[in-house]
Amino acid sequence: MKNEIDAAIDGLTRRRFLQGSAMAGFGAFLAACTGGSSPGASPSNAIVIPTPPPATEAPSPSPTPKVVTGPLHWAQWPAYIDLVGKAGEDGEYKPGSSPTIEAFKKKFKVDVNYEEKILANEDFYATIQQQLVAGLSTGWDMITVTDWLAAKIISKGWAEKLDQADVPNCSANIRDALKNQVWDPNQDYHYPWQSGMTGIGYNKAALAKAGKAEPKSLVDLWALPANRITFLNEKRDTFGMGLLKLGKSADPQSTTADDLQAVHDDLKPLTDGGARFVGNEYIQDFASKKTWAALTWSGDLASSGSEDDRWVAPTEGSMIWTDNVVIPKGAANKYTAQLMINFCYDPKIAAQIANYVYYVSPVKGAKEEIAKLDPDAAKNPLLFPSDDVVAKQKNFQFLSDELETKMNELYSDLAGT
Amino acid sequence: MRAPGPGWRHRIGRATPFLLLAPGILWLIIFFVVPSIQMFLTSVSTGSVDSGFKLTFSSRAYETAFTRFPRQLTNSLVYGGLATVLTFLIGFPVAYTIAFRGGRYKNLLLFLVIAPFFTSFLIRTISWKILLNDAGPVIGPLKEAGLVGEDFGLLYTPLAVVAGITYNFLPFMVLPLYVALEKIDPRLIEAAKDLYASNFGAFRRVTFPLALPGVFAGSILTFIPALGDWVNAELLGNTQTKMIGNVIQDRFIGQGDYPVAAALSFILMAGILVAVSLYARFLGTEQLTG
Numbered sequence A: 001m002k003n004e005i006d007a008a009i010d011g012l013t014r015r016r017f018l019q020g021s022a023m024a025g026f027g028a029f030l031a032a033c034t035g036g037s038s039p040g041a042s043p044s045n046a047i048v049i050p051t052p053p054p055a056t057e058a059p060s061p062s063p064t065p066k067v068v069t070g071p072l073h074w075a076q077w078p079a080y081i082d083l084v085g086k087a088g089e090d091g092e093y094k095p096g097s098s099p100t101i102e103a104f105k106k107k108f109k110v111d112v113n114y115e116e117k118i119l120a121n122e123d124f125y126a127t128i129q130q131q132l133v134a135g136l137s138t139g140w141d142m143i144t145v146t147d148w149l150a151a152k153i154i155s156k157g158w159a160e161k162l163d164q165a166d167v168p169n170c171s172a173n174i175r176d177a178l179k180n181q182v183w184d185p186n187q188d189y190h191y192p193w194q195s196g197m198t199g200i201g202y203n204k205a206a207l208a209k210a211g212k213a214e215p216k217s218l219v220d221l222w223a224l225p226a227n228r229i230t231f232l233n234e235k236r237d238t239f240g241m242g243l244l245k246l247g248k249s250a251d252p253q254s255t256t257a258d259d260l261q262a263v264h265d266d267l268k269p270l271t272d273g274g275a276r277f278v279g280n281e282y283i284q285d286f287a288s289k290k291t292w293a294a295l296t297w298s299g300d301l302a303s304s305g306s307e308d309d310r311w312v313a314p315t316e317g318s319m320i321w322t323d324n325v326v327i328p329k330g331a332a333n334k335y336t337a338q339l340m341i342n343f344c345y346d347p348k349i350a351a352q353i354a355n356y357v358y359y360v361s362p363v364k365g366a367k368e369e370i371a372k373l374d375p376d377a378a379k380n381p382l383l384f385p386s387d388d389v390v391a392k393q394k395n396f397q398f399l400s401d402e403l404e405t406k407m408n409e410l411y412s413d414l415a416g417t
Numbered sequence B: 001m002r003a004p005g006p007g008w009r010h011r012i013g014r015a016t017p018f019l020l021l022a023p024g025i026l027w028l029i030i031f032f033v034v035p036s037i038q039m040f041l042t043s044v045s046t047g048s049v050d051s052g053f054k055l056t057f058s059s060r061a062y063e064t065a066f067t068r069f070p071r072q073l074t075n076s077l078v079y080g081g082l083a084t085v086l087t088f089l090i091g092f093p094v095a096y097t098i099a100f101r102g103g104r105y106k107n108l109l110l111f112l113v114i115a116p117f118f119t120s121f122l123i124r125t126i127s128w129k130i131l132l133n134d135a136g137p138v139i140g141p142l143k144e145a146g147l148v149g150e151d152f153g154l155l156y157t158p159l160a161v162v163a164g165i166t167y168n169f170l171p172f173m174v175l176p177l178y179v180a181l182e183k184i185d186p187r188l189i190e191a192a193k194d195l196y197a198s199n200f201g202a203f204r205r206v207t208f209p210l211a212l213p214g215v216f217a218g219s220i221l222t223f224i225p226a227l228g229d230w231v232n233a234e235l236l237g238n239t240q241t242k243m244i245g246n247v248i249q250d251r252f253i254g255q256g257d258y259p260v261a262a263a264l265s266f267i268l269m270a271g272i273l274v275a276v277s278l279y280a281r282f283l284g285t286e287q288l289t290g
Helices: A002-013 A029-034 A085-090 A099-108 A121-133 A147-155 A168-173 A204-209 A218-223 A235-245 A257-272 A282-287 A300-304 A334-344 A347-357 A366-373 A375-379 A387-391 A401-415 B005-043 B060-068 B070-101 B103-118 B121-132 B140-144 B158-182 B186-194 B199-228 B231-236 B244-254 B258-283
Strands: A072-075 A112-115 A142-146 A190-203 A229-232 A276-278 A293-297 A309-312 A318-326 B045-048 B052-055
Touching: A072 A334, A099 A112, A099 A334, A099 A347, A121 A142, A121 A147, A121 B244, A142 A147, A142 A334, A147 A318, A168 A334, A190 A204, A190 A235, A190 A282, A190 A347, A218 A235, A218 A293, A229 A235, A229 A282, A235 A257, A235 A293, A235 A318, A235 A401, A257 A401, A276 A401, A282 A293, A282 A300, A293 A300, A300 A309, A334 A347, A347 A366, A366 A375, A401 B244, B005 B045, B005 B258, B045 B258, B060 B258, B070 B103, B070 B158, B070 B199, B070 B244, B103 B158, B121 B158, B121 B231, B158 B199, B158 B231, B186 B199, B199 B244, B199 B258, B231 B244, B244 B258
Parallel strands: A072 A112, A072 A142, A229 A276, A229 A293
Antiparallel strands: A142 A318, A190 A293, A190 A309, A190 A318, B045 B052
């Protein structure tokens, strides 16, 4: 139900100003993943990061027949693949509107049922969780979920093991910084789709009209009128940024329940004053000037906002995350799904996608291909953030069960439920 | 040996009502009784979605449900109640006009009442976001004229939630009222006037009492779904305006806390049942059937 609502909201207002508007600080991208400081990759023994299931089962219980079957069912976030024509302007996929998918269909002579069904990890997870627990097929052949959820699904043994021989592009082209994730060190179960950052989005014109300075830091954002700001319903983003705002390290290993409580107490006056929690639909509130500034994801305002919308990495730091493609257990068209992942790891295709979605491509060589497609994008200082921004990126994805429960409780209290 | 004819016929005849009821009863058993039992069992279970729920007859969920959400319960009752009163105040004149003054436009007017319902509930609610927006058709001109302050807003306030619920459930009030009013024999009103009743007197002593079954049905049809509604609060409200439906939704989807979600649903259902039976007793059960 929630997904449908969000989808409906999304469909109403997404507008797209491709490449036209320069987004302040929108970059962070590529460097985000190439930087040596990629925090998500640092293994740790203190924190409970979900790990893949032990390989007790036979190495390959049932080798996937190399037969293309379809239609391929792919659950995706909105405006998360290259779109052209009217769909490109609306930011809403319609059959036939994505050159990548059309090319795939033509090449492999198979139909693709691509649906923009994911607007929040938790809501989507709720739609597949019971099937996975019961060992039933989810109906999806490919899902695109953020680190923590991908890790959770993999650790529970709910992901199909990839046949590396079928995804040669992936193993060859995945960016080094994205490899060696503790939760799936050998890419047995996942490949990254795009990476992005969580920072501050704001509307320059609305702030100027109200006589407010443009926020540079989280402290600035917190100080704006509460009923004009929104936070993210992706709890890890909001609490991670809340920790940074308080000058705490948003490091899952050192964060305590008391730290989360402090974030809650810091946010409480704002939510009492009208600050809200939203997902991708913040785009709509920006368009109507209802929201002046908000915690937002790096690519959205660039791809779907107005020319007055800006995105900055706050001085305190920002969140970095990756959305990953996973084939859920029991997928009917596993081989075709692998073909699709492999197809999208062709640097040309990856560049085509990244140049539309404005997020960081996980594919080596995509940068050069983007330069060929759109020289401005490659020269754009926003695409390549300063070392300072990269150094302050934090990954607040993997929480212990104890912290997650605490965070859920605190979030519910803030959200009024 | 007895001829089977008449006796057999007789028995079939007696069974007819039950046979006719069977599809409905079966439907209720499968889609109401069974889920209700399941919901109750979930509400007294403990566990998590991943590890499964075990029936432990724990009362934890009910303790949480009764103690943690006073604000959301109050919101539901207040918003649902206000919306019901408002739909009545708006709907009665509409239904009255259509029933008594509609003439040959009756069908057209009724169609207009339900026409918005050809659009999805969600889209209609989302449209209110556009209507109530700061630059929207409601507040925009007021701001231009300087009648309200620059920071004045309606969207994401309790008022917006009540307005949304009122709008969304208006036809559920108008249609039963219309049916009740339409059935009134105009000669009764004429008779009242012949007996020196004023216009208002005739309305108060004849028309309105005869329309009570419609009022009853309309307010039940409005209040019950309004009480459990969460879409309007989700889309048009803020964190302070969440209703009990939002809590159930969050517990179920956001937190995977099925027992509390089930307990809340159960309490809501029981509460409505009690309220409706009191209401029915007050207005008389026969009103239910008209």
